[in-house]
């Protein structure tokens with residue numbers, strides 16, 4: 291079915307019937323009448339696959355053809371919309387989405403890793419075959435940020451887009467602040483509660499947030515998706531002490547994904563940030579996600595809501611399906627694929643900002659003088675220094691807050707500081723973000 295044909299019957303093929311896939315089937319089965327009323331189309335799941343055919347998924351599979359592979363679902367002649375809900379940037383997800391597009395089927399996916407790494411190729415395939423590629427659920431789960439960028443902000447220039455894009459990290463940071471507990475301890479809780487995967491490295495290492503940022507950047511600036519240019523730092527090294535110090539200094543630590551455009555190009559970065567306590571994004575807590583878009587005509591748009599979960603995510607997937615039913619198709623990344631160009635990436639060492647520095651030093655005379663001399667020699671000026679020694683304690687934390695400087699300069703200064711015998715651990719640096 292091409293975008294211009296009749297949209298009276300959508301025959302969905304689903305690959306992946308896990309958390310999101312099951313949610314999509316249940317919602318479609320439960321809301322048949324409403325869905326038909328609102329889209330004017332009959333929408334049903336006619337084919338599906340997952341790993342385990344025998345698993346009880348809590349819904350009826352009547353009327354669905356079971357296939358042994360995702361590619362078979364994607365190429366089933368009875369399917370006119372392929373819905374990929376397996377996950378992963380390669381293997382069956384990649385093969386099946388490619389096959390569906392090449393076979394002229396509309397595609398809906400919630401897979402950020404796949405779009406972040408193959409989005410530009412898919413955009414070209416979708417345009418070549420005159421089909422839709424919708425991926426609302428891939429960024430910030432249920433929050434309609436893709437629709438807002440692709441449609442609502444079509445005539446706005448985005449100056450900066452940033453957000454809390456990973457609920458697991460936001461949960462861990464929130465609980466660390468509330469309880470004063472250590473990172474590892476809270477991560478274990480998050481795993482027990484099902485907020486973090488058994489292998490949490492993509493979440494806590496910032497990679498999941500970076501996948502989402504790559505997609506937002508491409509939409510915001512109408513450029514090719516460029517995951518490899520993103521500077522990525524996770525939250526693993528944030529200590530309870532950093533969190534307490536942030537609060538004392540009037541900040542809260544958040545893992546943000548930030549994309550900004552300047553005359554020099556586009557910077558994309560994911561890292562923990564000190565954010566002033568009175569800023570709206572500082573008050574987005576637990577697993578909630580938020581995205582802020584600063585634009586020229588509209589001004590600031592703030593969207594906040596559930597970034598994951600079965601039904602919030604399924605709701606976004608079904609909104610994408612409903613768009614196809616209504617005949618609404620948009621360019622995959624804001625403009626026709628042939629016009630997408632690589633954005634000029636700005637390296638992280640060009641970043642200019644204020645910094646929070648935590649040093650651990652032997653409590654002996656002259657240390658502070660050496661540190662301040664290194665900073666002065668490199669031209670870094672200090673806004674605040676806090677040193678709290680205690681009787682009989684050998685190593686003491688020294689906290690510095692700098693004025694604005696370039697990151698390459700900051701790094702040079704930290705290298706010099708780290709070389710002193712009295713500095714017993716590598717310096718820890720957290721960027722202060724004016725959001």
Ligand SMILES: NC(=O)c1ccc[n+]([C@@H]2O[C@H](COP(=O)([O-])OP(=O)(O)OC[C@H]3O[C@@H](n4cnc5c(N)ncnc54)[C@H](OP(=O)(O)O)[C@@H]3O)[C@@H](O)[C@H]2O)c1
Pocket residue numbers: 305306307308309310311339340341342343345359360375376377378382400401402427428431597598599600603
């Ligand atoms: N969960 C969320 O809240 C959320 C939010 C936003 C986006 N997403 C995205 O949505 C996608 C799905 O996530 P999920 O949480 O639903 O994952 P999930 O619960 O792990 O489900 C994955 C599904 O894929 C099936 N599968 C795995 N390997 C397969 C293969 N080789 N061939 C066919 N099917 C295969 C699994 O089969 P079995 O069931 O038989 O094991 C399962 O049904 C991912 O891209 C994820 O990033 C998830």
